[in-house]
Each structure stands twice: as structure tokens, then as C-alpha cells.
Amino acid sequence: MEIVVPVVTPYRGGRVDVDAYSQFIKHLLGRGVTAVYVAGTTGLGPALRHEERVALLEAAASTTKNVIFNVSSLQYEDVVGAVREANRLDIIAVASTAPFYFPSVTPRQVVKYFRDICQKSSHPLYLYNIPSAVGRDVDVKTAGEVGCIAGVKDSVEEIAHTVRYKKALPNARVYNGSNSLILASFVYGLDGVVVSAGNYLPEVVASIREAVKAGELEKAARLQWALDELQMLARDFGGLPAIYEFIREFQGFDLGGPKPPIYPLDEEERAALIQRLRALRERLKL
Amino acid sequence: MEIVVPVVTPYRGGRVDVDAYSQFIKHLLGRGVTAVYVAGTTGLGPALRHEERVALLEAAASTTKNVIFNVSSLQYEDVVGAVREANRLDIIAVASTAPFYFPSVTPRQVVKYFRDICQKSSHPLYLYNIPSAVGRDVDVKTAGEVGCIAGVKDSVEEIAHTVRYKKALPNARVYNGSNSLILASFVYGLDGVVVSAGNYLPEVVASIREAVKAGELEKAARLQWALDELQMLARDFGGLPAIYEFIREFQGFDLGGPKPPIYPLDEEERAALIQRLRALRERLKL
């Protein structure tokens, strides 16, 4: 029952703040978090410069060995470069989505892509399946054909979808990536979760895990419901920009805001979010 | 933690077999099933004649009071007629989907429809939300506007979607309708499930519930995984036609086959299904 956090990238004054990143990772690891997922979607990974991603990787890897590094990018040189940088370091795995944006990519091309990475990587390769971003589902059949998938982060809000990977690839580490399925992931027998809620409420994610272990399912459900409400609130404000505010509010860490083309909230939006967040926090007793 | 079964309609020689229906319901109630959902999608409800639906209702209601009756039909007279028949009987509730087939129905029209039923029914009304059949989601906001929704059967394979009804309508009875979410429904604090797997493996559904109560989550997950595999097998054969075969195989009840336009399997399909079913049964030790 691992808790992996796709860590938010601190961004301030037009620059990635690597020191804040290390400190934030240490903070998370002290709150029940098992591992970090570097340069994921929550970390704005595919929108970062190569140097920014490498700086994040080095900061994470010098803090913990429990690092999964998302190398996916639309620019092939950056994928290859990220794999090469990872090869120098002692981490758990590299991860990648299928090629995104281009609408007509075939399953055969997807298989070629992942095999290409496996050849270049000295680390295990994890499939990062996120159809809402990529526009296609890398299903169990395609994942199996690749032949070298050692793990899966499945960002699909159906628990049965993720379970199918575990059945088909029993030796792979399989995680669901939905904040709403933390409890389900633990009780359905997955290896864990990779969830953005771990950035702003790692204690709550850890408490769900402990409650499941202790057989306190009602408590676990209550905490899960609370995370769902925060998720719905974040969505009303475009998701990522809200998470920076949540981290300030709940963890006291100021990580700046997202990097364009994901724009930070303007003052009006921010005020509206904070007001709703505080009301929710009080109601949920978080 | 209720287990409601959308009972398969016995159909043989061009006729609904009401006696088999009663006997099958008794059989189910003796295996841990809480209530029956009459003329649901699994029971081919909207494809039945009015007289057939009424006969099923009477057979069920004379066997148990724990009946939810799905009145939805594309023919308004049959909706109204079904409500009127239900008014004569002592059952839990009537249920209905939103109007289906017609692509341009607005939320305002959906609200009108459900209020119309509430006015005509002496029983509580349950929303039957099944976007894969109806073509639209009756979301929490619309459900709330109706003002008289007393329960929800949500056939969406996302547990968070169903939980949202329970949050918004805390006094309503809320069920998920997916075979893959039985375990999730129990641990997320829903009132129960309405699942077609209850037709062919009621003991297994009940065992999941007992395992959850006993804190045996690994056992619960193992049984849930087994049901998922059966579900995938059924889908390869069009879903409903396969369920009749599963019931024969697991429960020893011969309920005939579905009614056109859902055609029974032909011999070739049937042989292929049985072969795969037996192999699966042996592997899963069911």
C-alpha cells in the first residue's frame, strides 16, 4: 500500500525553485509518503524545459532513492535526454505516457515507442496511462505486447480498469492515479496510489491507508469523501492552479504557482477559491 | 449493505415464465439477497410488454415486499400504467430512467418527467441513472431539482460519481449498479448494490459483504476480481444472452433466453461461451 506523490513543481519569478522542491519532498516523506513521482502531470512535467526536468530529478534523487521519473514529452530529444539523465542515478523507474497530441497514432506505434524507451533505459519502465491527457487508452493488450512494462500508473477513474493491468501483468507494480480511488486502490489489492492529493493532504492519504490496515473502514470512507470534495473544488478552478493554494493552506508551503500555459489564478479567482476552501475545511474538520 | 438483484426475466417459447420467476426470486432471497429490482435493464424491462411487466411485478410482490419496480419505458402510457399497478401493491419503490432515445431532451424536461411520476406514484421514486443506455447523465444537480428523489441506482462505473448522490441527497438510498464496484460500494459507505452478478453468483456477492464486515479485505478483493473476469467474459457475448447461461451453469436454473431484439446465443456462440466459462470456473475455483 504505497503512497506515491506526483510532486508539484515550485515555480516562482519565471524559474523552477529546486531548493523548495527538495524541502517539500522531505516534508512529504515525513508524512507517510512512500515515493515521489517527478515531473508528472501535476508537476507540469511535459510543459517543462529539459533542464528544468533534470534539475527536479537531481533534487529528488539527492533526497530519496524512491523516485519515479516521468520522461514523457512531445519532443523526442527530451524523452531520450531524460532517460539518459536517469540512467546516471539510483532511482526506482522511469515512466512515460504514450505519444500524445497526434490523433492517428496506432497501437503498433505505441508499442514501438515503449520498446524504444526500454532499450535506452537502464531502469524499469512504467506505463503512465492517462487517456484524458493523451487521448488514447493504452489497454492491457497493448501494454502486454510491449513486453517490458514493469509498472503502471493508471489515471482512469474506474478501479476495474486498473485491476485489469494487475491481472495481466502480475509482476508489475500497479497504481491508480485518481484522488477518488485511494480507498478503492487499497482494498482492491493494487500496489498503491499516485495521487495529487498527497501534495496538500499527505496525512489524510496516509490515514486512509492506516484505517484500512486497522479495519476502520468507516473512518477511511469519511476521509475519502473529504478528499473528493476538495477535488471537486479544485476542478472549478482549473485543477492545477488550485493545488498550489491548497498546499499553502494545508501544508504552509509556498511553492509559487503554475507555469504558463497553465496560468496562476488571478486575484479574483484566488479570493473566491480561498473563501470556499476555508468554508470546506471547517465543515470537513481538516 | 444491501444486495439488490435486477432479476433476469425467464423467457421461453415466446412467453414470460412467471412461475420460474417466483421460484428464482425465492432462491435468490435464500442466498443473501436483500431485495429484487423488477424489470431493470438486466430483466429487459423497457423491451417488455406492459402485461409482461405487470405479471413480473405481481409475481415478485407476492413473494417478497422487498421489491423495487422499474417503470421506465419509451411509451408514456406504459410508464403511467406501471405506476398505477404498483400503487396497488406493497413494495419499496418505483424507479425510472430519464426519457431515453431522443437526443435533445433538456435537463428541464428531465425534471418535468420525474415530477410527473412522483405525482402519480404512492411509492417513493428512485432515480435509475444509466447513461450508457439513456445517453445522458442525470447529475446530482438535476436530481436535486426534481425534489422527490428518494433513492438512486447509479449504473456508472465510477464510485465517486455515486458517492456524490449520497452527499447531495443524504436521506436517499443510494446504490451503485456495477458488478466491478460491489466491494467499493460497501467500503465507500453506499447503501448497497444493484448488480446483475447477483443472478448467477448471489453467494459470492454475499460473501464479499460478509468479508467486508469481518475485515477480511483480501478475501473480498479476490472474490471481486473473480466477478470481474466473469463480467469480461459476458461482454464478449453481448452481455445479457451470456447471463442466462451463467445462471444455468452456477445456479442450475433454466430461465430460457432473452427476448428479441436481444437474441439468444446461437449454438456456435453458446458452445464457445460454455467452454470459456468452464475453464474460468475451474481457474477461479467458483
Add this chain to the structure above:
Amino acid sequence: MEIVVPVVTPYRGGRVDVDAYSQFIKHLLGRGVTAVYVAGTTGLGPALRHEERVALLEAAASTTKNVIFNVSSLQYEDVVGAVREANRLDIIAVASTAPFYFPSVTPRQVVKYFRDICQKSSHPLYLYNIPSAVGRDVDVKTAGEVGCIAGVKDSVEEIAHTVRYKKALPNARVYNGSNSLILASFVYGLDGVVVSAGNYLPEVVASIREAVKAGELEKAARLQWALDELQMLARDFGGLPAIYEFIREFQGFDLGGPKPPIYPLDEEERAALIQRLRALRERLKL
């Protein structure tokens, strides 16, 4: 370049008004309309009683031989009954959608369904493809496998989708069913259109055809754009209920309103629609 109209069903005081139907059909045939599509989606066909559909069919067939009769229904007896009634009469064809509502129907089952109708019908069978209502696309491959499809009404808003049927089934009569694709259907070489706009502005649909024949493409485009604006207005009011108002406004025919579960507009909605309709009419000079 045929213009087929899926005729609106006159409904008043809880009854289908057959006389109004006949008179309205005569009116349409005098305004450039080639044939009528009886009990289509616009005519609320699958929501009508068997007797109502038969009454419409008889009224239409006694007015013109150019009748296509949509027999599709979720109730198999009504499909079979409609085919039998049609067999007694001299009409062009019967049409049917694939079985709708049930989510897991396979292509193999769809083929069985259409072959079943072909066996029972003495008329040619037209495929009525309307994925937005049915929930599945009967693609060119499946249509070809049926082996007896003599025509297609394709209600998909992509002209290339419809053209593919004409390529694969060159002997079939192929129509597009979108108000926005009247001009495209004529210039892409389809056999014609089956469009609800033919109910309220048959003269305009006919003018598009004449303009195409005369090579006046700018005029044709201008008229097509005008129909698009009316279509967008209708959608804001749930589609079908608005069409009854359009017919009153443009053709002076009072056909009552739709039949529940498609509810007529209430007074507030009706007033809002009329106001916008008159403003649009003046602007578009219709």
C-alpha cells in the same frame, strides 16, 4: 436529389390527429417534398403506440405511395407488427434503427436483427443509422454484412460518414439526416436528405435543391446558413417541442405538441421561443 420529410406527428388532447397528418402531408408534397418518412424520430415513432403508428402509416399511404415507414421500437412485437401492416400497403420501404437502449449489443446481434426484418418484410429495408439516439454506429462493414440493406438514412453530422455507405452499397438509396448537411448532401452526390427542417420550411429546402441545380451556390449557402440558425434555436428548447412552434409560425399548421415523455413547452418557454423565433425570422427574411 430527393427531399424526404420525417413528418411531425400531430398530437392533441392525448390523441394522434390522423386527419391533420394527412392534410399536412398533402401540404408538404405541394411544396417540393418527394416522400415522407413516417414515425421517425421527429415523428416520435418509437414512443408511439402500435395503433398510433399504424394509423399514421395508413393515413400517409392513402395520401401518397412515397412512404418510408420506420418500424423501429424497443418492443419486438411492435416491430414485427409494423412490418406486417406495411406488407399490406404499397410503399417504398420500411426502415429501422439497430436495437437501442441496451448497452452491450454486439455487431453480430445487430446483423441478426436486420436479417430478421428482411425475412419478414415484403418491402425493401432501409437502415436508419442514428448513433446519438441508439448509442451505437452501424458502420459500413456491419451494414454490408446484413446483406439486404436497400437504403440508408444516416443521421450523423459528418458528410463523409454518409458518403461511405454510398461507396460500399452503390445500389442502395443513401440519405443524410442532418439539417445542416442539406447542401452538402446535394453536392456530394447522395440520393437526398431526410430532414426535420422539411416540416417547417419545405420551400427553403426545395430552394436549396433548385439553387444547386441552377449552379447558384451562394444562394444555396445563404439558405443553408439560415436553416442552421433555426436548428440552433430549436436545440435550446429541446428540439422536438420547438418544431411544433416552427410549423405553426411558418406553415400555419397547428399540430398540437409532442407526446410525453417529450413534454410540450410550458408558457414561459413558449413565449421565449416565439420572441427569439420572430427576431430571427426578420433578420433572416424568411
Add this chain to the structure above:
Amino acid sequence: MEIVVPVVTPYRGGRVDVDAYSQFIKHLLGRGVTAVYVAGTTGLGPALRHEERVALLEAAASTTKNVIFNVSSLQYEDVVGAVREANRLDIIAVASTAPFYFPSVTPRQVVKYFRDICQKSSHPLYLYNIPSAVGRDVDVKTAGEVGCIAGVKDSVEEIAHTVRYKKALPNARVYNGSNSLILASFVYGLDGVVVSAGNYLPEVVASIREAVKAGELEKAARLQWALDELQMLARDFGGLPAIYEFIREFQGFDLGGPKPPIYPLDEEERAALIQRLRALRERLKL
């Protein structure tokens, strides 16, 4: 009735071949093409390095003033850098998609993004709407809110969708981007098309335009149908990789193949494609 071509990027030996690009553009302009769309989806734009895109831009702009430059990228620095490079040159416009990949971007954020580009660009800004790649539709309402959209390339296979931009933004240049809607775009009164078929059969696209002008609609339809068949063939091979083969076959230009993560066809795929292409070519007399 403009014909804009989203020019394929010549890629060989791991490098963009700028000379081949210039020569190919000259070739196209001599075959009825009005303007070129540089670094579009067909040109693999968002997957190119900044330097590669700038090299393409310079090569195009030194060949013709009729250049629209697609600046969209997931990396904001590259968007801004591309706009800056374009500012130095005499071209028609820059174009951009909405931010892609990230699932939760709100319409408000989309408006911010486009206004940001308008502020930085000395050229008009064209909206590049391609929901199949971006995951969201920038609808007419959002496009209007931006306030500085001077043109639209709409890659949606519904002609009515594109027409709506022209109605809402009558001063904007509006193009459809679908190979199947060349004829429709010309007769519905759009300003033209931006179509990948212009790479391999610019003469045919130009012939459709001439046929429309001459009122020879049957000829236009026949040519349009032929392009549709090629499109379907390309799709079977992942789209982009096939286009390089089509150009070799029809125009005699060897532009290499696509750049990973869009992999070129392997020998087996290539042989299969060529065989089908030649059979199709003979049948269609192209």
C-alpha cells in the same frame, strides 16, 4: 476559396531538411496552392525543436509571404520564442491551438492564453481548433471572448461547426481542416481549406475548386470521393507516416519520414501500404 497546405516537414538522418522544404513549397505554390501553414500538426509542429520550427519558418518566409505559422507548443518559452521570430518576418499570421495535454484547463484559462499571444504578436492571431489533438473544443463563444481572433482553422469534421465561426466572427478568415470537407468548405462559403491532402495531391484539391467555380459539381464530388479513399487508407497506417509515402508516389518528392515519437513505417508496413496505394490509384485514375 483559398487552398492552404499544412506542409509536411522533411526529416532525414535525424535532421530537418530545410532545402527540401523550400523546394517542396515552391512546387506546391506552382500547383494552385494559395498559402502554407508551417509547423502544423501534419508538419509535426508541436513535436519539433524550437530551432527546427524557426528554420522552417525562415525557409517558408523566404519563399512566399503567404505563410501562417503555427506557434503552439506545450513549452511556453517555445510559444513565446516562435511569436518573436515571426514578428521579424513578413507573413500573414501566427496560429495556435489552446493549451493541450492538461485535462482541466478552463475556458477562462484558454482566453488568457490567446490574449497573451495577441499581446506579444505583431501579426494577426488565428485560432487553430483541433479537439481531437487538444482534448477540448474552443467554441464560438470562447473564441469571441478572446477579442483578437483574426482567423480560424477548424479541424472538426462537421461543416456546420466551422460555419458557426464565420457567422460569429464575420471579419475573421475561416478555414476547415478536414480532407473530407474540401468541397463542402467551398460551397458553404468558407474562406478556404487547410488540408493535408494538399501535400500529395495539390492538383486535385485545386481541381475541386475550379470545378466548383465552373459549376461542375459532379466532377467536384468525384474528386472529393477519391480524396476520401486516400484518407481512409492513410488512417490504417497511422496517418502521418503514410503521407510521406503518398508524396513520394504522387509528387515524386522524397521528404524522408516522420520524426519520433511518430515513427516511420517499417518495411512490412511500407510494402503493404504501397500495394494498396497503387491499386487505389489505378482504380481512381489519379
